[in-house]
Each structure stands twice: as C-alpha cells, then as structure tokens.
Amino acid sequence: MSSASSDRSGSRGPVLEQDPSLPPVAVSEEQRKKDSRWTPAKIALWAAIALLGGIAWTVLALVRGETVNAMWFVFAAVCTYLIAYRFYSKVIERHLVRPDDRRATPAEVRQDGKDYVPTDRRVLYGHHFAAIAGAGPLVGPVLAAQMGYLPGTLWIIVGVVFAGAVQDYLVLFFSMRRGGRSIGQMAKDELGRWGGLAAIIASLLIMIIIVAILALVVVNALGESPWGVFSVSMTIPIAIFMGCYLRWIRPGRVTEISIIGFVLLIGAIVAGGWVSSTAWGQDLFLLDRTTIAWGIIIYGFVAAVLPVWLLLAPRDYLSTFMKIGVIVMLAGAIVLVRPEIEVPAFSEFAGGELGPVFSGPIFPFLFVTIACGALSGFHALIASGTTPKLVEKERQTRFIGYGGMLMESFVAIMALVAAISIDRGIYFAMNSSPAVTLGTVEGAVAFVNSLGLSGVNLTADMLTSTAEAVGEESIVSRTGGAPTLALGLAAIMQQALGGPALMAFWYHFAIMFEALFILTAVDAGTRVARFMLQDAIGTVAPKFRDVTWRPGVWICTAIMVAGWGYILILGVTDPLGGINTFFPLFGISNQLLAAIALAVVLAIIAKRGRSYAKWLWIVAVPLAFAAVVTLTASAYKIFSPVPQVGYWANHFAFRGALDEGLEEFGTATSVEAMEAVVRNTGVQGTLSIIFAALSIVVIVSSVINTVRSVRAGGGTEHESEAVPSRRFAPSGFITTRAERELEKQWAATDGARPTSRGGSH
C-alpha cells in the first residue's frame, strides 16, 4: 500500500489504524508486489496480446488491400484496451490516484441500504456502463465514417486510452473521496466562484443541446416511417404497463417484468410491419418530421412531470436490458459474420475537401463529431453522481471508471464497423442532407455520383431495393446516423440470424433500441436540467428549491423543454439539413464539459502535493487537447469565411442575399427558407461564442489554481475525513489468489462480513 496519507501536504496525519479483531481490509503491499511479479507465462500472454494487436493495427493502418476484414477492428480495439488497462491505468493508479483500501468508501461510511450501498464491483460496472452508454457512441462514429475508417478508429481507441477513460476514472475517484459530490460542486470548490459558475452554466446548456440533438436523431429516424412511429410509440403503453405491474402487482420483480416488456417490445416491432402495410396504419402513423418533433416535445414535458415509477423507471429498465442484450448480440454477430469492409482508410473528405455529412477539416471536426466513445464530458456527471456512492473499495474505481469507459469505446467501434459495412454510395445517399439530394432517389443518385468517390457507382435500383428490404418508403437523406447504423446492423444480423427475410425486422429493432435510449435520455435530461434550474432560481426565489411544489416543477420543466424544443424545431426545419449543421454543437459542448472535468481534476491533483506534480501531464495532455479542440472548432464555427463551415459567414451571406432582394440563395429556395437560415445560423453562432467563452473561463481558472498549488507544493484539499474501513472486497474483474484468501478469512468472521450483494438502481 503506498502511504498516500504521509505524502500529503500535511493537513492529515497518518490515519487508519485497523481494528485488530478483524481480518485485513486490504491486500498487503508486499503481496501486491509479489502478485505483479513477471512470470514466463504472464510474459508470454502479454507478448501474444501485443503481437496480435500490432498485427491488427498494421492491417488497418498500413496494408492497403481492396477490402479489410471487420475482425481486425475487433482485435486492434480489444488488444489495445487490454494493454491500456493493464499498464497505463496502473500508472495512473500508482502515481495520481494512490487509492487506499484501508480507507472506507462513502458507501461503507454512510451505508443506508438505499443510496449508499457497497455494491459488488461487477454489478456496479454494469450499472455504471448502463448509465454512461446510450445513443451517443452509436451516432458519432457513423457520421465520422465520411472520412474513411481510419481517422475514426484511431481517435476512438487512442482517445479513450489517453483521455476518455482517464477522465472517467479520475472524476469517479475524486468524487468518491468527496462523498459523491457532483462535478459542479467540485468545480466550485476547486476553481473558485467564476470557474464554478461557468461550469454550472455549461452543464445546463450542454444538457439542452444534447437533448435537442438526440431528439433530432430520433425525429430523422422516424420521419415518414409508419413502422418506426408505431413501434416506438408502443414503448409508452408498454412502459406504463410495466410501471403499474411493479407498483401494484409484483413490486420489486424488475427482471421478470423487464423480460415481459422485452417480449412485448418485440411484438410491437413485428406488429409495426403489419400496421405499416395497412391503409389505416399509413394514415395514422405516416407523419412528417415537424409533427414528430412536436410529439416529442409534448412527450418530453409530460414524461418529465409524471412520477418516475410510471414511465421513466420502467423505460429505463427496458433500456438497460436492451443495451446489454444488443451489445452482446452485435459483438457476437460481427465475430460470426466477419464482414469485409470496402470503405477506404482515408476517404476523399479526409484531406480537406468538404464532405456532405458534416463539413470542416479533419482537425478539429473529427474530434467533435466523435465525442462519446472517445472522450465524453457528459460522463463526468454520472461518474460524480450515483456511482461513487456505491463503490465498495477504493481500488475498484480503476475497473469501474477506466474499464467502464473502455467498454463504451468498444461499442463505438462496433457502431463504426456496422456503418462502414454498408455500400458507400448508399451511405452517402442516406447521410447527405435533403438540401442536396432533394429527398428523391434520382436526386440522391445524381448527387452521390457527382461526388466523384472512387469505387462508388450508385444506382436508383440500389436505393429502392434497400428501402424495400428494410420496410421503408425511402432511405434517401435519412440523416442522423441512426438509420445508417440500423441498416448496417440489419445487414450483419440477418447474415447471422434469420436471413434476408428478417432484414426489415432487424432494421426496426435497431431503430427501436436507439429511440429507446434517446427517449430515456430526453426524459432524464429534462428532469436533471429542471432540477439544476430550480436550484439556480432557488437562490433568488427560495420557493423554487422545494421540489415538491408542483407549480415550480411545471414552470422549470416548461422552460427547459422550450429550450431544447426550440433548437429541435430549428434543426428539423433547417433548410441546410439539420444534423450536419447542428451536430458540431453537440460535440463541442460535450468536449467542453470534458475540458471542465479535466480542469477540475487537474486542480485537485495539484493540491495533493509535490510528488504528484511530475505526473500532472497525464491530465494536462488530454485537457490541453480537449481545450484546443473545442476552441479551434468554436473558432472555425465563429470566424471561418467558408459558409459551409462558419455559422456567421453563412449568416451574413444569407442576410446579404435577403437585403439584395434575392428570392433564392444556395440551397434555400424561398425567402422563408433564407430567413430560417439567417435565424438558425444566428442561434448556432451565438451558442458557439458562449461555449468558447465558458471554456476560456474554466481553463484559465484551472491553470491559475494549478500553478498556484504546484508552486506552494500543495493546497487545501476538500476530501472527506478518512475513516478506517471494516470490510474487504477484491479490486478487479478477476479475483486474485491473495484476495480469495482474504475473502475466506472474512467469510469465517462474523459481523462485518460483506454479504450485501444487492444493486441499487
């Protein structure tokens, strides 16, 4: 055990005298050293992993054949994750985190059987993963596939190792050391008033943007798709039924009702195929995007003011159930089918030419297009929320925080593989905005073939037959990533299971689970944002702090829904396409939050003492990278003179055209459309300026605090008081022999025996 306490800046002396009547609460330092000694078998194992990973990377990055097999993506990812987890995360643990298993976690100290529960590490891993992973890692990689497979693959895998997983791990650990304080509270403690205020405003804005853009993804996936609309709407009565079952029939039987709900869900997907083939089904469920957007706005408000047990909780159970099922299934199918990938490593759009899916150069726009899966600031809200209150032993944070994020990265890699396994011509037809494809098969064929992509020869027949195979009217300009992923997934799944006859089923199955994740995020995001707003207004009008005061809840919910609803409607009616213009804001805001989280962590570690200073680069490098990415991306969006890239350039170009009295300009074909572009780019440009300003405030206050602490050799820490632990649990996924020995000793002792294996949701 590294004696972290004696190394501190003196505020806390040596602590943690252990109760001599109990078995050891931690594996001894000597034993740990002995366990980490290299044996020939271990050397052979890690050499084999490194070799396989090396071969996989060589095939992906250097060998230029006609095609590349999807298995190489899996090998490259998994081998890199294993090596990063075994070596890099241990470096972080030893030098920055310095956990002490003799110290009780908040779950042990404040144990109440409800919010604070020492939870089995493997169960908590699943919990944490279910909370961090959603639709984000499924969407970004699909859009980034425009640049070829290599840029996205590299960023997802390298980014998670050096940035994303580091952030999640450190935020989780330091929040745990502070009794589960939220990232906003930690920002206030560590960065002072201004840094803290900027962090809170940023979180609130980010919540609005994320909900709006995710809702936009759903709208685009469901627009003009009676099958999708029917099956996704059916999740509402199914969830309500589940909620009632748990309330009145069999409380607490969550798995049982989730299985029933899952079966009903599959029924709804199958029924959707039939409903969409009937005349009344077409009448009722064939809705245009604006109508669906309004539906989601109304749903968002109602769902956020209804009690949790009725809609949110059961939907969340279904979502967790689906998440784990789908990921296991997709991984299995990719290994089983091993699709050949025809997409080039670098496409024509990686070199600086502007692509139709999102526009802008590879740096920084690749890094804001793929946020979740590589580095997602939003995770800081989860890692500083429920998870730290459930951790059983300090050393487990490496497995849960770092390891949990590696799993999300793997999900992103699988999404990328699914997206690039479909024909490139179809990919661009689906992901180019209706402004350029005109929304018609002929328009899409003409546009995609005019791009001059090597090996792409799109025909009208390819588009119509694919649409027919998946049971949709059309697949042209189904932007947002979800339909593309669904098509890729359906193509892989039907080869593994069921054949072409099931293609339409798998497509709608994929749409369904993406919609399920997103609607849960919409509902939960609205609630959290409302809660933050109530807290903020509460400083002026204390009545608003009372969360049981219904008018306050309704007013704040309405304000938040109006916020994201406005952006959603702008996105849906955007004459320039919607996703391609709004998605960068999602990435920029997510990376901004990551920069804030890393800035907070940097300031915390600098305060820990002198011996930490030389390891600060582990946080400083990803922080600098995230800062440069958000600031450069914002700068492009604010200052670029290229209309496709710069919001203001577009804004003034359209405004100028209006002043000249033109009736059409660019892809806008009417005066209203031109006015819409002026309005949308104004909103987007303003948000970009706000994000850039917030980043600067937070990073500057973090750097000032850090430099001050490093000079002083430490600073005042805000950790909770150290309490000696009275329980034991293994640290990692696999129980070592020494750990098993200790577990036996504890099992033989009465009293503080760790029996509570229950999860809490």
Added chain:
Amino acid sequence: MSELTQRAATFARRTGRGAWWYLTSLMGDRAYATYVDHLRRAHPEQTPVSERQFWRERYADQDRSPGSRCC
C-alpha cells in the same frame, strides 16, 4: 461418462445461477433484500418497511432528486 455429464450439469447450473444473480442484481431485484439486510445488521431495533412501501419511497426519492443518464 456419467461423472462427466454430472460435472457438466453442475457447471451449467452454476453458470446459470451466476448469470441470474448478475442480471437480477443489475436490474435491482435485490434492492429490497439489501435494505432489509442492512437494517438487520446496523439497526436491529428498527422494523423494515414492506417491500411495496420500500419501492414507493425509492421512486419518490428519484422524483425528488433526478439521476442522469448519458447520451
């Protein structure tokens, strides 16, 4: 041979039980048992509320302080 099948059966049973334990722990089926267990150990003088009541309070808590889900 019969010993082998017996071993295989034991293995399958164990794996199945483990998987079910994991799934139910993850989904939350065991939350009430955990709470009762905690009360019995830490506050033996208190009577635990009924399972129905436990879940009502749990959801009411979630209503008061919403937890976040990620994108």
